[in-house]
Amino acid sequence: MNQLPIMQVLPDLKRILTDRTAAILIAEPGAGKTTAVPPAFLEEPWLAGKTILMLEPRRLAARSAAGYMASCMGESVGQTVGYRMRMDTKVGRNTRIVVVTEGVLTRMLQSDPSLGDVGLVIFDEFHERSLHADLGLALALEAQSVLREDLRILVMSATLDGDRVASLLNEAPVVRCPGRTYPVDTIYMPEAGNATLTTPEKSAAAAVRRALAEQPGDVLVFLPGEREIRRTEQELALGSLPPGTVLRPLYGQLPQPQQDAAVAPAVDGERKVVLATSIAETSLTIEGVRTVIDTGLRRTQVFSARTGMPRLTTVPVSKASADQRRGRAGRTAPGVCYRLWSREAHDHLPDDNVPEIMETDLAQLALELALWGVRDPGALAWLDAPPAAPYAQATALLRQLGALDAGGAITPHGRSMAVLGAHPRIAHMLLRAADLAAAPLAARLAALLQERDLFRGPAALDSDLTLRVEALFGFERSASSGGADPAALRAVQRESRVFLAQLQAAPGEGPGDISRSGLLLSFAYPDRIGQKRGDGAFLLSGGRGAAMREGQPLARSPYIVAPGVDDRAGQSRIMLAAALSEQDLLKHHADSLLEEREVYWDSESGSVKARRVTRLGTLILKQTTHERATPEETESVLLKVIAAEGLQLLPWEKGTTQLRQRMEFMHSLRAEWPDMSDEALTDTLEEWLAPFIQGMRNLRDLQRVKLTQALEGMLDWNSRQLLNKEAPTHIxxxxxxxxxxxYSNPGAPVLAVRLQEMFGQINTPRIGGGKVPVLLHLLSPARRPMQITSDLASFWQNTYFEVKKDLKGRYPKHYWPDNPLEAVPTNRTRSSK
DNA sequence: CTCTCCCT
Incomplete structure (x- = not known):
C-alpha cells in the first residue's frame, strides 16, 4: 500500500485540512484515493471524537471500499469502518468511517443539518456530478457556513475542473495526484465512425475484426445501448471470426449470470469480446482487456420541460468519458484504444458530461430544497444551479400533489412525502393509498413502476399494469413466474417489501381489489389521466394526446391513467396504463375538478353556444348543452373565430377593400398610421371591430357588419381629411x-386611363402629398393597355410617337395629334373632328 | 423495432 501514488500527497492534504475546512483532491485512476484517504485522517486532532462520512455513488463501490479499508486494519466491517445504505447498514459503536450512498447523505443532512458528530465529509467520484452529490454538497456547504464552522469538506474527483470547485469552496486548495496505469495507444478511425455512411454497430463490428487481427488479449466495445449490442452481435455473426472468439454482451438489464460471464476472465484458448454499455465505464472492472473500441456514444435520459416527461437520447460522450473508457485497456498491461471518430471531432467533444442536475426531473430535488427551507435555489451555492424551466415544472407538480402550499412552502403532507424518499409522485400515491387502506396494493404498484417491466417479448405489448400486478401476486403466492421475467419479479418483490415496511404493512397481506390500481396510480399521475377518444387514442389531463396499441381490452376503457408514456413529438405512445372508473375519478379527484361555464364556437351550426362543463385539467368530464351565451361572451368568441378563420369571414365589398388599401398606402408613407395587413388587423380586432359586432351570434350576422365604418373608426377627423387628400379615391x-x-399594390397605386384623356398634361399626377407618382396604365380607346409608366413627361417625348403610329392604324377615325401637350383631351370614344 | 445508469 505504501507504494500507491496517493501516499505522496497525504501529508499535504493533512496539512491543508488542519488549517482550513475545505480541500479538493484530483487523483487520476489507479491512484488509490478511495481507500487510502479516509483512514489517513483518523488520528488528526480536529477529528478527535468525531467521524468521517464518505459519499460513494454506487452501493457496490460503497460496500467494497468499506470492506477493503476494514481488512487493511485487520478488522471486519462494522468496527472502525462501516457503511450505511438503503436497507443495509453495518455500523457499530466504535465506527469512525461511514461510507454512505447518495440518498442516505441527503436524509442524514435533512434530519440533522448540523451533522452531529461528523468531523469530515468526503465526496468521492464527484466528477460524476450526480444530482444527489450536487445537492449534498450544496446542503453541506450551507451547514458548514451556518451551523458548523469546524466541519471539514473534501471533494475527490478523477477529472474535474478543479478551479470551479475551488471557487465554490471559498478558494479551497487543490491537490493533484498522478495515477498508476499502463500506457494506452489511441487510434482514431474516422472512416469507421462516419455515421452518415454507416451505423455505429457496423463500424464497431469492423473495428472488432481489425482489433482481433492486430492486437493481443480481450476486447471491450462501448456501445450506446442494448439494441446496438444485439445488432453488433448479428453483424459479427455474418462473417467468420478467429477460432476461440466468444462474444459477451454486458448491460444493466442482463441477468446476473450473463453479466458475470462477461466480467469473468476468458478461459484458456478463448478470446473474449465484451459488447457493453457505459456500465463498464466505471462500475465494473473486466479482467484481461487489452483493447477498447469506443463508438463514442451513450444513451442518456433527458427531462423535457415542454412535456414534463423524460426521454432517452443517444449523444456523443465527453472527453472525460472517452478517456475513462480508454483507461479500461490499461489496467493490467499496455493497451490500445480505437476511437471511431476523428481527431478533429474529438476536439469538439464537450470536456465533461452534462451534470445530471441540468437534464433530469427536478421534482425530488425541489422537494428536498423545500424541506430544507429553501424556496429559491439561488439561496444555496451550486456548481451549476438547477435550471429554471424544469425547476418551475417541478414545483408546479409538487403543488398539484399537495407537497407545497401556494407560497411554495412545504406542507405537512410534503414532509411525510420527503421522508419516504421515493419520487414525489410515488410518495404521494403511497400516502393517499394508506388513507384508503390500500397500502399493500400501492406498495406493489410503486415497486412495479421503479423496476424494469416484468414482461418481455410479446407479453410486454399489452400495456395493462394490472396484468403485472396479477403476475407479481401469483409469484408471491406460489413462486411461479408464469410468463414473467423471474429476475425482474424478484427485484420488484424486494422493492415492494421496502415500501410495505415504510407504510407499516405486513408483506403477507393480500392484494385487495386489484381493480383499484388505476385509482391509486391516478394520485401519482394526476396529469396523465386519459379520456378515450377512440382507436386507442386518449387525451391526457395534462394536455397531451397519447395512444396505445389497438386491440387490447384496455384501449376500450373510457378512462385510464398512463404512468408509462414516451415523449415523441405530437402524440405520446402509452407503454403502461391502468383502467380508471369515472366514479372513482369524480369522487377522489373532487378537489381538482373545475366547474365552469364555457362559451364556444359550434362549427357545425356556425354559431356561438354556451355550456356548463366539469373539467379535470384539459379533460371535460361532464357537460350540459345549450345555455344561452351573453352578448359579451358571444362577441369575444366571434372575435376569436375571426382571428382563427381569417378576415374573409367579413363582408369585404369593393369600396371597403379600396378604403383598406388606401389606408395601407398611407401606412406605407407614415409609420404612425394603422397597419392594415391581415396580421395587424387580426391582432387588433378587439379595438376596431368589436363595437360593430354587438348583438351578433353567427356567421350570417357577420355579413351585416358595417365594415367601412369600422375601418374609418380607426382614424380621427383630421386623419380622414388627410386620407381624402393624400390617398384620393379618384383623380x-x-x-x-x-x-x-x-390601390391593390399600396407601394404603387395605379391610374388606368385612356391615353386621349391625358392630352395636355405634362407630368405624372402625384398623390401622397406629392411624394408618390401614380403608375399610369395608358389605354387604347378600347381600354387595352398600351403603355405603363410613372414618367408621363418622358412618355410624351419618346414613346408616344411609336404608340401613335400603332393607334392611328387601328383607330384611324380618332384624333392622334403630333403635339399631344397642346391637344385638347377628350373622353369621347369617337373622333370629335 | 419501447429500455442508459444509479439511488432513498
Missing part, C-alpha cells in the same frame, strides 16, 4: 373624367 384628369385609383 380628375385633363378630359374632366374622375378616374378611380387602384
Amino acid at each position: 380628375t384628369v385633363p378630359s374632366g373624367s374622375r378616374v378611380p385609383l387602384d
